[in-house]
Amino acid sequence: MAKVTEITVWTRGVVMDKEARDVANAFAQAAKMEGKFVQAFDNYEDLPDRVLVTTRKYVRISDREIEMKYLYVNEHPDVVVIVEPTIIKGINVLRGMPEGGLLLINTNRPIEYMLKFIPNSDILGAVATVDGDGISGIRTVDFSGSEGGVDTAGIGAGIAAPILGAMARVTGMVKKENLAKVVSDVAAMERGYQQAHLERYRKPRTVYFWGS
C-alpha cells in the first residue's frame, strides 16, 4: 500500500466546527482535482456536539487507492492543523506523529511562545503559523444544531480560507490554483498563502515538501 498522508485538524465543537470541516473538505477536494485519492471525514469519537469541546477532523491523501476505510482516527498524523490555538494547552496534539511532522497553528503569536506549551516538540520537522483571525476573522457560530451545514456562505468563507492558503504553501501537497476553485473567499486564501510563517527544523519527509 502506498504511503497515506494523514492530516488531523483540531478545533472546538460547535463554535468553530464549520471552519475545521471546511479545512478538511476543501483540502481533500483540491487534492482530488490533482488526481489523488482522498478521504475527508468528521469526528465520531470525541462527542463533537458540545460547545467548546476539543474535536478533530481528518483528511487522508494518497497517490493510490486508500484501503484503510474502517478506522475513524488518524493514528499517525503527518500534518496537524490547529484551528483554535488554545488547544495546545489542553491536549497532546502531537500524539502518534512520526518524526519530522508538520504543525500548523492559527495564531498571531510568535512560534517560540507557542512551542513553550508543546514539550514534545523535538519530533517536529517544521512549525508554521498563520493569523487566520486577523486576516478573515469570521467564524460561523451556530447553535441551531446544523453546525453551519445549511448556511449560504459556502466552503472556506471564514478563517478556513487563510488556513487553507497556509496549508497549501507549507505542505505543498495541493496547488493554490486548485484550492481557489473550491474556496469561496479567494482573497483571504491568497493572503494566508503569503503571510504564513514557517520554521524548518529537519529535512522534509518524502510525502510533501515545505515552502514553495
Add this chain to the structure above:
Amino acid sequence: MKAKTKSRSKNQKVRVKIQKAKGKVQKARPSVKLSSQEKWGRFGSINVPKDREVPFGAITPAPVKQQELFMTSNWRIVRPVIDHEKCTRCFTCYISCPDSCWSFDEKAEKMEWNWKFCKGCQICINECPADALKAVPELDFEDGVVRLEKPF
C-alpha cells in the same frame, strides 16, 4: 397456594434424586455474609471487579469534591480574571457558575477560582454587577496546562 408449593418442592426433591443418581449434585454455597463494601466494591451500586478494564469515564469513584479524571479546563478559550479591589463579595459569580468554580476563601476573604473545571463560558463575567471580572485569553497565561492525551 399451599398445594402448589408442595408440588414444587416435590419436583425439586425428585430432581435432586435424579441428579444424585447421575452424580451431578453441587455443593451448597458457603453462607458467608459479605459487607456491602466487599460485595459491591468501592463504586457505589455498580458491581465491577476491580481488575476488570472498563472504558474511561464508565465508572468514577463515588462522590468527591473534585473529579480529577474529568478535568475540563482545556475547553476554555478565555479565562475570568478577578479584580479583588472591585469585588464586593456579592457571590453572584458563585451563584451563576454552572460548574461551581467560584468559592469563597474565608481566611483571605477573597473569591477563589477553580482553574481545573472552568470551561470559560463567561457567564460570571456577564453577571458580575461590580465589573470586577474580565475575560483574558487563556494563552496569555503560562499556567493551567492540562495536556490530556485524548479529549472526552
